[in-house]
Amino acid sequence: MKAHYGYEDGSGSYYITVNTEYCATCDGKPCTDACVQGIFAREEDDFDDEIVVVREDARNSLKSICAACKPQIGGSRSLPCEVSCKQGMIAHSW
Amino acid sequence: MESGIKQVDYWRWSESRWTNPEISDWKGGLVTAGIDIGSTSTQAVIFVDGKMYAYSSIRTGSNSPDSALNAVKWAMDGTGMTQDDLNFTVGTGYGRVNVPFADKTITEISCHARGANYLYGPTVRTILDMGGQDCKAIHCDEKGSVTAFMMNDKCAAGTGRGMEVIANLLSVHVEDIGDMSFQIDEEPPPVSSICVIFAKSEATNLMRRGWSKEKVLAAYCHAMAFRVVKLLEREGVEEDFAITGGIAKNKGVVKRIESLLGIKALEANFDTQLAGAVGGAIFAKEFFEKAARKREGK
Structure with missing residues (x-):
């Protein structure tokens, strides 16, 4: 399932997409540790599979929370959360 | 002191309830319920053997457990059914954790999808x-x-x-x-x-x-x-x-x-606010049957 967490406001659209297809079989869920702001959390979905979600209290502040990592783009580094998911299932819209 | 000016609540939409006239006797059937507590409205939908039997749609009050109880009582009004007759209940929506008699909670996202599939058909x-x-x-x-x-x-x-x-x-x-x-x-x-x-x-x-x-x-x-x-x-x-x-x-x-x-x-021929609670009642049936199979060792 592709879950788009985030919002759109007057300044733009700020969504993090997590495709949970591989979460249940992903050992250690490295994305939860890779994010220095700790916005990812493990949660049981409606069918008792453990998946990764964007924390509810972070969903409406992604622009400011993720700003800490954004300046890294432009060099050789990518966003830590995107890199940590070996299946490439995490993406930012901005 | 009364001002004599009558205040009109222009935002107030109509609350409603319904009982399926095609189901005359629910006794002995599998009775499941979906309770969708939204930020503004609460729906209770009751299914008997996988068919919609009754529903109510009311405004959510300041107390979510009371809203859930009021909604399910109104849905059962005149049917002879009581809360004890519910075999399995799923709570959904923003206030799903506040349904005191829910056997399980499911997100409104899953419930809306399942409910829309039932109400509009599998092509949605x-x-x-x-x-x-x-x-x-x-x-x-x-x-x-x-x-x-x-x-x-x-x-x-x-x-x-x-x-x-x-x-x-x-x-x-x-x-x-x-x-x-x-x-x-x-x-x-x-x-x-x-x-x-x-x-x-x-x-x-x-x-x-x-x-x-x-x-x-x-x-x-x-x-x-x-x-x-x-x-x-x-x-x-x-x-x-x-x-x-x-x-x-x-x-x-x-x-x-x-x-x-x-x-x-797609055209709706039912109350469009019911989708979440309908999905909840369908999930409730599936969970009840799954648990029964497990108990029987199947």
């Missing part, structure tokens, strides 16, 4: 749920399982609450807004689609400039449609397309969404 692939204080775009497969979703709950723009604010501002009953918004000569440009407070002050200014209520409502419905279409476009719209939630009853918004998308939404 994209569901736009326009709730009281949020708006969700859900994609699902032919079984009603969610394949993608996105939600806006950061602000009230594009939600039922936003429509209630405009209803009160213009002293127009919320249920009349849709029809009134078409009583115009030419479609006006939308007001702010970013924020309800901006939209409200913009609407006030437009009234001062001599715009009719109908024209302001058209501009607001247009803005709301524009806002939710942008949400839908993030993942695209796959047909068949259906709209659920209270705003689905507002033709002024629905027709403008259809016009912006170039797609016609």
Whole structure:
């Protein structure tokens, strides 16, 4: 399932997409540790599979929370959360 | 001291209940319930052997457990059924953890997809749920399982609450807004689609400039449609397309969404606010049967 967490406001659209297809079989869920702001959390979905979600209290502040990592783009580094998911299932819209 | 001026709640929509006349005897059947506690409204739907038997739709009060109890009691009104007759209950919606008699909670996203699959049929692939204080775009497969979703709950723009604010501002009953918004000569440009407070002050200014209520409502419905279409476009719209939630009853918004998308939404022949609770009642049946199979060692 592709879950788009985030919002759109007057300044733009700020969504993090997590495709949970591989979460249940992903050992250690490295994305939860890779994010220095700790916005990812493990949660049981409606069918008792453990998946990764964007924390509810972070969903409406992604622009400011993720700003800490954004300046890294432009060099050789990518966003830590995107890199940590070996299946490439995490993406930012901005 | 009484002022003698009667206050009218223009935002107040009609509460409702229904019992299926085709089911004369529910006793001995598998009775399951879905309780959807939203930010604005609460629905209780009761299924007997997988068929909708009764429902109620009421305004959510300040206390979610009471809202759940009131909704289920009203749905059972006149049926002879009591809470003890429920074999399995699923709580869903924003207040799902506050349903005191729920056997399990399921997110409203899963429940809306499953409910829309039941109510509109298995061809539905994209569901736009326009709730009281949020708006969700859900994609699902032919079984009603969610394949993608996105939600806006950061602000009230594009939600039922936003429509209630405009209803009160213009002293127009919320249920009349849709029809009134078409009583115009030419479609006006939308007001702010970013924020309800901006939209409200913009609407006030437009009234001062001599715009009719109908024209302001058209501009607001247009803005709301524009806002939710942008949400839908993030993942695209796959047909068949259906709209659920209270705003689905507002033709002024629905027709403008259809016009912006170039797609016609499926017609609803039931209360569009029921989808979440219907999904809950279907899940309740599945969970009950799964547990029974497990107990029997199958």
